[in-house]
Amino acid sequence: MNKSRRIAYRSAAVAVALVVLAPAVFSSFASAATLTAVTVRFDRMKISTPTTGTVCAKPTSTATEATVKVTYPTGYALGAAATFTVDTTTNITSWPTGAAAWTGITTASNVTGQVVTFGSGDLTAAQLYCFNWINSAAVSIKGSATSSNSGAVETFTGTPTSIDVSSFSTPSIAEDQIVVTATVPQAFSFALSGNADAIGVITSGTPKTGATPITVTINTNA
Incomplete structure (x- = not known):
């Protein structure tokens, strides 16, 4: 009888262990896929400088997107969602080749820590999408120069459930502009092909032209 009870207790213990472990095992299947491509370009990289920029991503999955969350690097100062x-539609010539306007992108609805949430329309897998944030009050580069500052871009359904995610890296540098000064000396030349033309006798009412017209050549760097 005691042996039977011990077997029963062991069976129950195994069953409880399986119940506890099951969520941990199955949760891995719900993880997001990796975006095929991600680019976050900051128009300025100088430390402590406000900046505009561009976000690009190429979805892997076919789920229906409702939001996209951009995690900006630690130390980058972020403004309110409305900024x-x-x-x-403008300043898109610098987008990667083949990029399309991000479907249904809207002004951010939330900023929590370094994570900014934008509204998004449904995206097509394998198509690269881009949008610009156009207010420099939204983001300011961190105050120290670092070769690699990490962030992420992640798309979500309306639930919200994560769809695709990928990280990016960007540097912050002490100076991102070069000032060039130069002096160009003025240059000007004026030359005639000749200074005499034998027109002959000119009578009133009968215009005449010279046999060899005089030409003038002017060169300048103005």
């Missing part, structure tokens, strides 16, 4: 105004 993250976006645009997809």
Whole structure:
């Protein structure tokens, strides 16, 4: 009888262990896929400098997106959600080749820590999408120069459930502009092909031209 009870207790213990471990095992299957491509470009990289910029991502999954969250690097100062105004129609010549305007992108709705949440429309897998944040009050570069500052871009369904995610890295530098000064001496030349033309006798009402017209050549660097 005692042996039977011990077997029963052991069976129950194994069952409890399986119940406890099951969520940990199955949760791995719900993890997000990796975005095929991610680019976050800051128009300025100088330390302590406000900046605009561009976010690009290429979805891997076919789920329906509702938001995109951009995690800016630690130390980068972020403004309120309303400062993250976006645009997809101007200043797009610097976007990667083949990029399309990010479907349904809207001004940020939330800023929590370093994470900024933007509204998004449904995206097509394998298509690269981009948008610009156009208010420099939204982001300011950190105060120290660092070769690698990490962040992330992650898309979500309306639930919200994570769809695709990938990280990015960007430097912060002491100076990001070069000042060039130069002096160009003035240059000007004026030359005639000749200074005499034998027109002959000119009578009233009968215009005449010279046999060899005089030409003038002017050169300048103005």
